[in-house]
Amino acid sequence: xxxxxxxxxxxxxxxxxxxxxxxxxxxxxxxxxxxxxxxxxxxxxxxxxxxxxxxxxxxxxxxxxxxxxxxxxxxxxxxxxxxxxxxxxxxxxxxxxxxxxxxxxxxxxxxxxxxxxxxxxxxxxxxxxxxxxxxxxxxxxxxxxxxxxxxxxxxxxxxxxxxxxxxxxxxxxxxxxxxxxxxxxxxxxxxxxxxxxxxxxxxxxxxxxxxxxxxxxxxxxxxxxxxxxxxxxxxxxxxxxxxxxxxxxxxxxxxxxxxxxxxxxxxxxxxxxxxxxxxxxxxxxxxxxxxxxxxxxxxxxxxxxxxxxxxxxxxxxxxxxxxxxxxxxxxxxxxxxxxxxxxxxxxxxxxxxxxxxxxxxxxxxxxxxxxxxxxxxxxxxxxxxxxxxxxxxxxxxxxxxxxxxxxxxxxxxxxxxxxxxxxxxxxxxxxxxxxxxxxxxxxxxxxxxxxxxxxxxxxxxxxxxxxxxxxxxxxxxxxxxxxxxxxxxxxxxxxxxxxxxxxxxxxxxxxxxxxx
Numbered sequence: 452x453x454x455x456x457x458x459x460x461x462x463x464x465x466x467x468x469x470x471x472x473x474x475x476x477x478x479x480x481x482x483x484x485x486x487x488x489x490x491x492x493x494x495x496x497x498x499x500x501x502x503x504x505x506x507x508x509x510x511x512x513x514x515x516x517x518x519x520x521x522x523x524x525x526x527x528x529x530x531x532x533x534x535x536x537x538x539x540x541x542x543x544x545x546x547x548x549x550x551x552x553x554x555x556x557x558x559x560x561x562x563x564x565x566x567x568x569x570x571x572x573x574x575x576x577x578x579x580x581x582x583x584x585x586x587x588x589x590x591x592x593x594x595x596x597x598x599x600x601x602x603x604x605x606x607x608x609x610x611x612x613x614x615x616x617x618x619x620x621x622x623x624x625x626x627x628x629x630x631x632x633x634x635x636x637x638x639x640x641x642x643x644x645x646x647x648x649x650x651x652x653x654x655x656x657x658x659x660x661x662x663x664x665x666x667x668x669x670x671x672x673x674x675x676x677x678x679x680x681x682x683x684x685x686x687x688x689x690x691x692x693x694x695x696x697x698x699x700x701x702x703x704x705x706x707x708x709x710x711x712x713x714x715x716x717x718x719x720x721x722x723x724x725x726x727x728x729x730x731x732x733x734x735x736x737x738x739x740x741x742x743x744x745x746x747x748x749x750x751x752x753x754x755x756x757x758x759x760x761x762x763x764x765x766x767x768x769x770x771x772x773x774x775x776x777x778x779x780x781x782x783x784x785x786x787x788x789x790x791x792x793x794x795x796x797x798x799x800x801x802x803x804x805x806x807x808x809x810x811x812x813x814x815x816x817x818x819x820x821x822x823x824x825x826x827x828x829x830x831x832x833x834x835x836x837x838x839x840x841x842x843x844x845x846x847x848x849x850x851x852x853x854x855x856x857x858x859x860x861x862x863x864x865x866x867x868x869x870x871x872x873x874x875x876x877x878x879x880x881x882x883x884x885x886x887x888x889x890x891x892x893x894x895x896x897x898x899x900x901x902x903x904x905x906x907x908x909x910x911x912x913x914x915x916x917x918x919x920x921x922x923x924x925x926x927x928x929x930x931x932x933x934x935x936x937x938x939x940x941x942x943x944x945x946x947x948x949x950x951x952x953x954x955x956x957x958x959x960x961x962x963x964x965x966x967x
Contacts, residue, residue: 462507465500469511472497477518480529484562490522491566494573501576501583509582516577516586523570524593527600530630533563535695537606564630567601571633578640591641591650595657595703602634602699604762613761616800616877620885631702638706651710655741658703662745665697670752685759694760697753701763701770704745708773714738715777742777750782754789757802765805768793772809775816784862787813791866794873803877804885807892810870814895817862860901867905870896871913878916883930886920890933893917894940903944910950914941918958925962 475493480486497519500512574594577583587594604612608631612619623632642651668689715738753767771778771786778786790813793806874893881889893913900906906913921934938955941947 458504459507462504465504465508466511468496469514473515473518476515476522480522480526482529482533487563487566491569494519494566494569498569498573498576501573501580505580505582512583513586516583519570519573520590523574524597526567526570527597529563530567530601531603531692534605534607534630535603536692564605565628567630568628568633571601571630571637574637575633575640578637578644584645587641588645588650591645592653592657595638595641595654596660598634598637599657599661599699599703600696601630602702603695604631604698609762612801614800616804616880617882617885619800619804620888621883624884631699634699635702635706638703642707642710648714651707651714652738655707655711655738658700658707659741659745661696661700661703662748665693665700666748666752668693669697670748694763698760698763698766701749701753701766705770705773708770711738711742711774712776739777742774746771746774746778746782750778750785754785757793757798761799761801765793765801765803768802768805768809769812772812772816775813783817787817787862788866791863791870794870794877796873796876803873804888807874807877807888810892811888811895814863814899860899863896863899864901864905867896867900868909871906871909875912875916878920886924886930887933890917890920890930890937894933894937897937897940900944903941903947906941907944907946907950910941910947911954914938914951914954918954922958922962 472493475489476497478486478490480490497512497515500508500515505512574587578587608622612622638654642654749767749771753763754771755764757764768786768790772790775783775786786809790806790809793802793809795803871893874889874896878886878889878893897903897906917934917937921931921938924930924934938951941951
């Protein structure tokens, strides 16, 4: 009650500020850092108004949505020019120059990308507001389509991530004050807060449109007359822009992947209306065919660009693995082969990291899927007679699951030596977040090594680097636990236990006597 009284007392004091905020947000976006700082401060004020004053000031706040929307839609060219393509090096330098450093000393990061991130924070607040989200609902597709443009990698990110796997993983998993990550959060918020299959399909339509536009540039139906002409096309500004936009569309598709999978497996509930049930059924029928076009292009073309466009190939591995259950068996095999080949040390870090992410998702799903197929085949077999008893049916199901797991292992077995050598090499190049990913990948691969037959042949090469990681990070509860998890998987194989113990004891003794 007291907070409400304070809020009500502040309302008359806030109303005169709305024309000022509208003027600042509605002014043209220039390349001057002072313009970005002023707009960022105005956006911060509007976020507070939306969060705490949306009820008493609903109409005045709604009047600010128009300039905010215009800023969101009109800011893409500046973002593309100064951050994604970095055309004007002098202006880009000003973003990182003394003016911004002076502003950062006051406790905040004020710059162009920080301003865009603040803009996304405002959009998140609006989408999450029951009173204001209805203003956003009619333009969901347009918002999602524009959002993908802001999710492109900036020139600084490309330069930093191209040769540094640690920065690539750390920035993507920890950095939250960027337009790219804020765009992911906004898409997720739109689908979850506005809810419904219809909203999901509208966002997916925007992603689909980005895929189609970039495919027309990167993969034209008419083949170039010569390899030299093809190389010229690859190096053209249009192709470079298409690669960045397509990679951003794949990130957006990854955000939607859990919701797409839920839609394709959803069953209509009794509580849903007849209209919603018919819409869900219709969308569930069209989604696989629409996804088929996207996934086929990713498998056929994007995965082949490991050297030309490593970020695109690595992201395609990650996105396709999230939707692997929608792939045809032949496509799934191609994806598995590409993920295993992506670990090779000669490939750029973005491809190797994408391959690790794909394997972590893909291998358990392949094991479950093949087990389910084998179990279904077993259930389709003739039922046991009464004399055979119910135990025969249970035994058949166990046999079916075992056969499915064996099929998954058989698919992976030829790649195991290559995977072990590639992951161990990558392990030596990693730290912190990327270490966690590589150790997790190694544990997943080891679980599909039948009786440890392959790892036994490479045990010194595999176990020693993992032991070194554990010894160096014994005080880090996360990394040390990941390393112990890998060693635990190896120890579960009886043939590996004794040689592993022989390697483990000297390292364990060293750590006990020298814990620092």
